[in-house]
Amino acid sequence: MADPSDGEDRGRSGFLLGLRDSIGVPVVGPIAALTGYGVMAREAGLDLLLTLVSVATIWAMPVLMAFAELTASGGSPILVLVTLLAIGFRNLPMSLSAIPMIRRKPGFRWNQILLAQLLSPMSWVQITVFGRQLEPAKRLPYYVGFSLVVLAAGLFGAWIGFTLTLGLPPAVGLSLLLLTPLFVTLMMATSPKLSSRLALVFGGIGVPVCMQWHSELGLIIGGFVFGTLGFLAARMRDRLGGSGT
Amino acid sequence: MSFFETPWGLLVIGFAASSFWRAAGAVLSGRIEIDTPLFDWCVCVTQALVGGLMVRAILLPSTALAEVPLGDRVLACAIGVSVFLLMRWRVMPGVAAGTASLVALIVWRGV
Numbered sequence: 605m606a607d608p609s610d611g612e613d614r615g616r617s618g619f620l621l622g623l624r625d626s627i628g629v630p631v632v633g634p635i636a637a638l639t640g641y642g643v644m645a646r647e648a649g650l651d652l653l654l655t656l657v658s659v660a661t662i663w664a665m666p667v668l669m670a671f672a673e674l675t676a677s678g679g680s681p682i683l684v685l686v687t688l689l690a691i692g693f694r695n696l697p698m699s700l701s702a703i704p705m706i707r708r709k710p711g712f713r714w715n716q717i718l719l720a721q722l723l724s725p726m727s728w729v730q731i732t733v734f735g736r737q738l739e740p741a742k743r744l745p746y747y748v749g750f751s752l753v754v755l756a757a758g759l760f761g762a763w764i765g766f767t768l769t770l771g772l773p774p775a776v777g778l779s780l781l782l783l784t785p786l787f788v789t790l791m792m793a794t795s796p797k798l799s800s801r802l803a804l805v806f807g808g809i810g811v812p813v814c815m816q817w818h819s820e821l822g823l824i825i826g827g828f829v830f831g832t833l834g835f836l837a838a839r840m841r842d843r844l845g846g847s848g849t
Numbered sequence: 850m851s852f853f854e855t856p857w858g859l860l861v862i863g864f865a866a867s868s869f870w871r872a873a874g875a876v877l878s879g880r881i882e883i884d885t886p887l888f889d890w891c892v893c894v895t896q897a898l899v900g901g902l903m904v905r906a907i908l909l910p911s912t913a914l915a916e917v918p919l920g921d922r923v924l925a926c927a928i929g930v931s932v933f934l935l936m937r938w939r940v941m942p943g944v945a946a947g948t949a950s951l952v953a954l955i956v957w958r959g960v
Binding site for chain 2: 671823826
């Protein structure tokens with residue numbers, strides 16, 4: 605008979621591992637990014653409580669920025685709903701591909717909606733790339749530990765941006781804005797799957813071009829087209845006798 | 850003025866809009882198993898989408914990073930990627946090198 609304390613130990617060690625792995629760039633990145641949102645929210649006329657609650661509930665930078673802009677400009681509820689639904693679509697594939705990595709049993713459970721709420725590009729890349737190296741029982745607590753610290757860092761960053769005038773040297777402040785995109789891109793490049801690496805290369809080139817045509821539709825169409833291209837290219841390589849997908 | 854026209858009401862709408870797709874992804878993922886071609890394809894689409902967004906955040910940023918000349922941003926990233934490759938695909942040295950290079954370039958140019 606399995607010892608229940610064994611499962612608890614695995615859960616605890618997975619959670620602690622997630623906390624440990626979040627220290628460093630995964631924490632600095634959201635602080636830097638959300639500092640900008642804090643400044644923007646203050647200038648848009650939001651109060652501090654509303655700013656922090658918006659970070660904790662919306663938890664997606666592009667949606668947050670649009671929310672602050674629309675609130676400041678007095679957008680109608682329907683306009684806000686339609687705009688934010690369009691911008692937030694990017695959360696669907698992220699959630700679709702992350703949840704199967706962390707769930708304990710096949711199929712849908714209601715708590716997965718709560719887990720999806722914690723997703724950010726940082727936690728997505730961590731669980732889909734590094735999560736494969738963890739034993740399945742540790743993935744969920746790992747994801748929760750990692751994501752909670754990243755969320756706390758984001759809240760801290762928004763608070764700094766809202767309450768403190770930017771006291772950082774401009775060179776450091778500007779460079780921190782490079783940190784998250786560079787970290788997420790390099791993390792994705794370490795994916796063990798050739799198909800994922802090809803999708804990253806194709807998407808990195810093609811999606812920004814598509815977004816020049818239309819920022820929201822271009823993102824969605826580009827993601828589907830170039831992701832599928834990476835997937836098919838890796839499968840074709842497999843069929844021709846290569847390996848590594 | 851109705852509740853949904855107040856900032857807190859708009860936040861409720863924003864939360865619903867943001868959560869809708871996350872929840873839809875979670876529900877749909879119940880039909881997907883990892884280590885299947887369908888799951889790989891979903892990861893590829895997300896990888897392309899997020900990768901594209903990250904590259905765009907560097908090349909065509911909507912943040913204050915746009916104040917830094919494009920050449921400096923590209924050079925800093927090239928240094929970061931080079932260190933990443935030279936250090937056998939280690940992420941932290943690559944990120945540190947890229948970010949430090951950008952600090953140096955900004956200070957040097959006096960942006």
